[in-house]
Amino acid sequence: MKMKLARSTHKASKVVLEDVINSMPDNVVTNILDRLPIQYAVRTAILSKKWRFKWNMLTHLVLDGKFYEYLVRLGIENWYDVRNINRLLLHLKGPITKFVLYIPNDKVFDVDDINTWVMFLSRKGLKEFTLKNMHVTPKLSSHIFSCVNLENLTLHNCSLCYPPTFCGLPNLLCLDLYRVAFENGSLGEIIIRSPSLEILKFNHIGKIKLVEIAKLKNLKNLLLPLCLLGQTIIKSSLITSSLIPDIGSYLPNLQVLFLDFQNCVLFGYSVSRKRVSTSFPCLKSLTLHQINFSSEDNLLFVFEMILYSPKLQSLLITAKHYDAVTSSAFLSSKLNHIKMGLAQLRNVVLQSFQGSENEILLVKKLLAGSPSLKNIGIYPKSSEVFGGDNGKLIFTKLLKFHRASPTAEVDIYWS
Template sequence: MASELAPEDFISNMPDNVITNILHRLPLLDAVRTAILSRNWRFKWTKLSELLFDDIFFSYLLETKDENTFGMIVSRILLHISGAVTKSVLILSVLDVESIHHLILFLSKNGIKDLTLTSWTMPQLKLPTHLFSCLELKRLNVCGCRFNPPPDFRGFPNLLSLELRAVQFGDCDLGEFLTRCPLLEDLNLGYLSYTGSVKLVEIAKLKNLKILFLSVSHLETATTCNVFELVVHLPKLQELGLDFQDCRLTEGGVKKKLLTASPSLKALKFTSLDFGNGIVLSFALEVIRLFPNLQTLEMTAILQVPDPFPITIPIPVLEAEYNMAELRSVVFNYFKGSENEVYMIKYFLACSPSLKKIDIQRNWCLPPGEQLIFAKKLLKLHRASPVAEISFK
């Protein structure tokens, strides 16, 4: 009678794909620990297709285990995995070289498609050659490693997304490597992404690019004309990002004349902008004006300790009648309330009849009490769009 009244175990009786989906939402060690729940649950976790050996994973281990055992624990987990592993995040700094080679070899044989590799060791870790046999890769994110493909490497034929941060290339040239990834749609080469400069003619060969992020400091010559010519040769490009960290611009590098034909780029993102430097801001504004179909714009100020005696290089006066007809959303990050910043907000409000919202995230150095002062100043500005809102946080 008691057994007839016992509640049914709905969770354990769910389909395996549903249970695996639930386990993917747990930290990896918690997912592995479900093996002790019951005999029925002993091998549920072995069907995981995502292995996140990330900060959370190693932080858990550090509480109870010695760092010298991390490689052995990772190997034991790999030993029990029964299916394909399509996604993995690896913090390589805490593993010995043998464990790293074993782990990358395992992934190369198990259908890895989404891989993130991070290392903080110096000198930089040389990635195992097994990585370059992961031909099913669709997304690759590499941070702090030496990237040295073997001579017979023919590329990643299925790679759609590539992000490099603090990566040192070996014998293989970056441009040459990129040409071996014919399907690439998302390329992130921000500040300190790699050593060397970008040859725009090589990036222009990536005809499938939809998202591109570049560091201005890596460009061979930084002019708005070059930026325009690059985008013209990327017909599918939807979003362009430029990082201005440590860029060296001169007034001669700013193209004043607006080009007639313009690509249909929809989104621009600028990071590490020095709003006190009118030359840099003029460059950014001229890039914006190259793309009349622009719908979203995000500008992030450079993070730096406030200068008690700042020198502001003003922005040259721009034509107020210029029409940014499609612009709908503008975001300012780390707003300090400088004259140049206020001028730019005034400019966007006056030139954007379709604008819906300007989001302003204040910098930590701007006292909360000054928010009201700037809010009142901004509310008085003329707006070409009757529905434009300003959000100040």
């Protein structure tokens, strides 16, 4: 009798579970499907007869690099073609708010097909569009600018053409451009017509003016290649000392900043003894790429950036070096009046570390002025940096430095 009761209970629970699955509201089903990789979303067709075509309710179509790698592992990468993408798009019944397309090196998609998809999506309530192209540079049609609901736009390796009637993207929150050419117009024209932008990342495109970026009062995340700014001296790729504080004064809400110094030289920099105001009052994460530690101006700039950012929590610096090296003793005398006072700094990463006196001076100042510091991660340019007697000397110096934080650790990673 007990066994019969147990069996009937098991059957009843199975029926209840099936009823719950089959009776889910459409919005709940769509929410579940949109959170799954597309291959798993399509597989839900086997759950029951009622779920056979539920995947047609997808509003996110993500054909990214991970999906392509999945097809490669199965040996069916030939499936990834225009015909099957057309079939997927036509099977989806409702709005398509997110579309991600990855074009690998070994695939060729006709630009007319891509533009047909863009035109189709522009009428489907598109909010997020990503094109990561690893092949030839396609020229996108102007239909992408008719997606007035667009909130996120990511384009890698393509060209754009403005429509004559372009009035802007009022809802755009995130703009990520890499190797994007403009047939007419410029990046500045998108920026000044996208007042809601909070995230701006761009690289390898035409020149842009700082005054155009300054219009983005809501900007919180900025990736800025300094060599692309209109204020740089193009002939010698020099950047004046007043440029960086200007960025902070224009963008008071900035929380994440990536400054790329590749192909640029900073000059005329000096650390001020009296700072009238804090240039980056909200900055929490700072990345400085390709900072030349052989230069006095560059090292002084690093200290000034830190001082300008009282709420800084995360700092990442990628170093580069030239033959000419400023004496660390000379720099140290210039920095004697500086007290770091980095109350909120938690984590520091130094990449391409070569163990120069200037880099060691930076580590010393960070350890002495950061009472909340948890970790400094050092990634040397080569394993030779910490090899031999010179490596032992660097280790000894790091161990002897005063630490304002009793829990601060210095971790060294090398192969």
